[in-house]
Amino acid sequence: MSDLLARHRAVMPNWMALYYNEPIEIVGGKGNRVVDANGKSYLDFFAGILTNMIGYDVPEVREAVERQLATGVVHTSTLYLIRSQVELAEKIARLSGIPDAKVFFTNSGTEANETALLLATYARGSDQVLAMRQSYHGRSFGAVSVTSNRSWKNNSLSPLNVHFLHGADRHLAQFRGMSDADYIAACVDDLRHVLATAVTKDVAALIAEPIQGVGGFTMAPDGLFAAYKEVLDEEGILFISDEVQTGWGRTGSAFFGIQNHGVTPDMMTFAKGLGNGFAVGGIVARGDLMDGPHAVGLSTFGGNPISMAAANATLDYVLDHDLQAKAARTGEIIVSGLREAAERLPVVGDVRGKGLMFAIELVDPATGAPAPALAARFMEETKRLGLLAGKGGLYGSTLRMAPPLTLTEDEAREGLGILVTALEAVNDEAR
Numbered sequence: 001m002s003d004l005l006a007r008h009r010a011v012m013p014n015w016m017a018l019y020y021n022e023p024i025e026i027v028g029g030k031g032n033r034v035v036d037a038n039g040k041s042y043l044d045f046f047a048g049i050l051t052n053m054i055g056y057d058v059p060e061v062r063e064a065v066e067r068q069l070a071t072g073v074v075h076t077s078t079l080y081l082i083r084s085q086v087e088l089a090e091k092i093a094r095l096s097g098i099p100d101a102k103v104f105f106t107n108s109g110t111e112a113n114e115t116a117l118l119l120a121t122y123a124r125g126s127d128q129v130l131a132m133r134q135s136y137h138g139r140s141f142g143a144v145s146v147t148s149n150r151s152w153k154n155n156s157l158s159p160l161n162v163h164f165l166h167g168a169d170r171h172l173a174q175f176r177g178m179s180d181a182d183y184i185a186a187c188v189d190d191l192r193h194v195l196a197t198a199v200t201k202d203v204a205a206l207i208a209e210p211i212q213g214v215g216g217f218t219m220a221p222d223g224l225f226a227a228y229k230e231v232l233d234e235e236g237i238l239f240i241s242d243e244v245q246t247g248w249g250r251t252g253s254a255f256f257g258i259q260n261h262g263v264t265p266d267m268m269t270f271a272k273g274l275g276n277g278f279a280v281g282g283i284v285a286r287g288d289l290m291d292g293p294h295a296v297g298l299s300t301f302g303g304n305p306i307s308m309a310a311a312n313a314t315l316d317y318v319l320d321h322d323l324q325a326k327a328a329r330t331g332e333i334i335v336s337g338l339r340e341a342a343e344r345l346p347v348v349g350d351v352r353g354k355g356l357m358f359a360i361e362l363v364d365p366a367t368g369a370p371a372p373a374l375a376a377r378f379m380e381e382t383k384r385l386g387l388l389a390g391k392g393g394l395y396g397s398t399l400r401m402a403p404p405l406t407l408t409e410d411e412a413r414e415g416l417g418i419l420v421t422a423l424e425a426v427n428d429e430a431r
Contacts (some may be wrong), residue, residue, distance in 0.1 A: 004037075019391070020383055029056025032404045032411055034388070042383075043415050045401040046390040050213070050245050050357075053273030054317050055404040061276050064313035068305050069219050076305065078298045084308035091315055092284050095255060097264050100287040103279065105303030109244035109271035110138030112281040116240045116267045117142050118162065119289050120205035120403065128199050130191075130206040133164045134394050136214035137207060137242055144206050149214060149394060151164070163198050166190050167208070167228075168218040180221040187220075188227050195235065205238040205266075211258030213245040216393025217352060217359035217400045225261040238289070241265040244281070245357070248315070249324025249405065252331050252355025259408065260354070273405075278310035323405035327355040329410040330403075334358060336417040347374060347427040349397075356407060359400040361393065366431050370395035374426050381422040387415055 005023055028035040032055045035041050047053065052063070068074075069082075076082060081345070087104035105191035106112045121127055131137070131146040138144070145158035166187045170176065175183055195203070206228065211219040229239055246257025247270045254260045256268060266289060271281030282302070283290075301307075335353050338360060349363035349370075362374045375397045382389045390400045403415065 019379060020295055021380060024383075027122075031055050031057070032407055040386070042386050042388045043403075043411060043418070044388045045382075045403045045415055046388050047273075047402055047404050048277065049272070049390065050250070050402045051275075052277050053248060053250075053405055054276050054314060054323070055406045058276065058314075058317065060317050061313045063309050064304060064309040065278070068309040074304070074306055075301070077300060078303060082303060082305055082308060084305060085303040088303075088308055088312050088315065091312075092270075092282070096268055096284045097259075098266070098268070098284060098286055099264075100214070101284050102287045102290040103282055103284045104290060104299070105308075106271075106299050107279045107301050107307075108138070108281045109242070109269060109360070110140050110143050110281075111299070111302070112271055112283045113137045113143050113146075113240075113242060114140055115283050116207065116269050116285070117146070117205070119267065119283075119285060119292065120207075120238045120240060121160070122293050123289050124204040124236070126204045127159070127203040128161045128163075128203040130194070130203060130237070131162055131164055132167050132208045132212070132214045133169050133222075134212055134215035134218055135164075135207075135209060135242075136208075136212065142264035147214075147393055151394075151396070152214060161199075163194050165194065165206070165228075166225050167220040168212050168215060178254040180223070184221060184224045184227050184410055187224060188231060191228060191231050195231070201235070203235065203237045205240050207240040207242060209242045209244075210246045210260060211251070211354065211357055213400075214392050214400030217357055219352070219354070220394075222260050223262070225258060225263050229263055229265075235369075238267065239263070239265040240267045240269065242270045244271045246400070248318055250355055250357050250402065251329055252324060252328030255324055257354075273315060275307050275311045276314040278307045280307040280311045318405065321406075324355075326407075327405050330407045330409055331355040331358060333409060333412040334416050334419075337413075338419065341420045343424060345423050345427045345431050347371070348423060356405060357402045359393070359398050360419070362397050362399065362426070365427070370397035371430075374394035374430055375399055377429065378426050380421050381425050383419060385418045385422060387418040387422075389419075 027032045034291050064361040093101035133148045135148045137146050145160045148164045241258040267285035338351045346365035350361035362371045364371045
């Protein structure tokens, strides 16, 4: 065991997971590649959990941050005007499509979701919230309560009265083999039944990820949330789209994930990729909802001048280089290639994804059961071959990947080759 690993284990909590039998320390990065302390280079297909959205050592971001540092002002607090904060809020409000939108900045997606839940419960005068099965919305008290994955829940205590809906669980026997239309109809029937049986009136909101991150990039078929929203609107229930992982063009087919469903939500939360590694999160919501609470509020570090400089430069880069369209092209290269390979690899139970957000579900080739041990073996093999991937899913059997949106077509093909080679090795061993 390395000295650094021993020191880590001595002072960090044991629930902070580390990848790999021999964890790596990343000490350098350029473009879409990183280098570890031993000098080994990796093509990065997980981007710091979707956070290094436009890669490493990006001059536009670095120079924007350096210009702000050169002023001597790293922090002022939101008690004073921050020009870059206003400029970024204007861009996000415009891009959101939410009418009369206002923006509040935080430091993380967890804080953003907490804010959304506060606004919704205040506006509706209710602690009742709907969320999706297999969801993940953060690690704080309120965010964990709307998380539906036992591996990430530490207790059943909750500040909210939560009921979980179907929508990303087509692997269950009662839904398997259904068409999209039939599955959406079944889910809507279930939503109406929940509203008729499990809650009183005045439910505050539904919070949902358009594509579930920790859930292993499972997703509702396009159109489900539009069907859900018709029911929600009948009762005035608000809709919160958690765009922490799906925002900024990553799905290729839409700038925000929920737009794949033809829906404009009442609120959207965001974080991760917007700062390209700098800590930033936030919420964009209808102005009446954002202005509603009567008590004073702020976020000491949320929207600070350094993170705003990075986020403005990152968002401008995404828009100026049309990275949404690029994600659609490079994602198609990878996903289509994986699906082609899966036809001859029994260890692959499913390949799914949109744009540069895709996953491989590994199964026992004999039984079809989820195979977390094979997923762990795949991680070691991709590490050996020089590619960083992620792991998750309800049963720990999903490889989830989301490279920087700046991934080139050559890098997409290179990464695909590594993934297929690793799958072949795991498949051979499993047989």
